[in-house]
Amino acid sequence: ETGVTQTPRHLVMGMTNKKSLKCEQHLGHNAMYWYKQSAKKPLELMFVYSLEERVENNSVPSRFSPECPNSSHLFLHLHTLQPEDSALYLCASSQAPGTSGRADNEQFFGPGTRLTVL
Amino acid sequence: RKEVEQDPGPFNVPEGATVAFNCTYSNSASQSFFWYRQDCRKEPKLLMSVYSSGNEDGRFTAQLNRASQYISLLIRDSKLSDSATYLCAVYSNYQLIWGAGTKLIIKP
Numbered sequence: 536e537t538g539v540t541q542t543p544r545h546l547v548m549g550m551t552n553k554k555s556l557k558c559e560q561h562l563g564h565n566a567m568y569w570y571k572q573s574a575k576k577p578l579e580l581m582f583v584y585s586l587e588e589r590v591e592n593n594s595v596p597s598r599f600s601p602e603c604p605n606s607s608h609l610f611l612h613l614h615t616l617q618p619e620d621s622a623l624y625l626c627a628s629s630q631a632p633g634t635s636g637r638a639d640n641e642q643f644f645g646p647g648t649r650l651t652v653l
Numbered sequence: 654r655k656e657v658e659q660d661p662g663p664f665n666v667p668e669g670a671t672v673a674f675n676c677t678y679s680n681s682a683s684q685s686f687f688w689y690r691q692d693c694r695k696e697p698k699l700l701m702s703v704y705s706s707g708n709e710d711g712r713f714t715a716q717l718n719r720a721s722q723y724i725s726l727l728i729r730d731s732k733l734s735d736s737a738t739y740l741c742a743v744y745s746n747y748q749l750i751w752g753a754g755t756k757l758i759i760k761p
Contacts, residue, residue: 575661578697578740578751591748625696632747641687642742642749644696 537561539645541626547651548616556611556648558626566631567609568642569601572623584609585631616652623647656680657743659752666731667760673727674755676741683745686724688715691738691754700726700739731759 539560548554569581583591584603600612627642658677666672686703703715703724714727728735738754
């Protein structure tokens with residue numbers, strides 16, 4: 536496997552279900568991100584893990600719960616979601632700011648999980 | 654004012670033409686800038702970083718105008734395969750801030 540992978544690619548769940556999204560990066564990066572992308576809106580940053588510590592929360596509802604067991608894996612646990620949470624959820628990875636000796640820190644994305652909440 | 658703004662388009666352009674679009678940003682302390690390409694129902698993919706001196710990659714040229722706080726993307730000799738949404742991203746305060754994207758449609 537190369538790059539950033541995400542599973543599942545598609546998920547349909549009811550409002551009372553509990554599910555988890557998984558992301559894995561094979562790029563040797565030490566920062567990982569969860570984004571939400573809704574139609575015609577900018578990417579919304581949900582969570583950032585840098586050097587395995589959460590550094591950004593951005594007031595995301597508690598029904599979304601991230602987990603980062605190591606620098607290569609990232610999970611997003613979902614429970615009691617609402618229909619408005621239906622969106623494309625993207626995982627990305629990069630070198631953590633200040634660790635690469637560069638200012639760029641480009642982010643690389645997985646293919647996303649398209650979530651539909653009924 | 655939004656932190657990063659783009660014209661949503663769509664830009665309808667005939668094949669072979671040159672097209673350019675801009676992205677404005679509000680934080681004058683922003684440190685680095687990127688153009689990403691996103692195809693329908695796919696993830697964003699890095700197209701190019703934008704350097705202070707401008708940079709070129711084949712048919713694509715990116716420019717940074719710090720005084721007016723915008724970046725631009727120029728596509729020459731456009732191909733049908735260039736049809737996509739182009740996202741700009743601005744790196745400031747250890748975070749990438751994203752525009753909503755400009756949709757480009759190349760017509761035969």
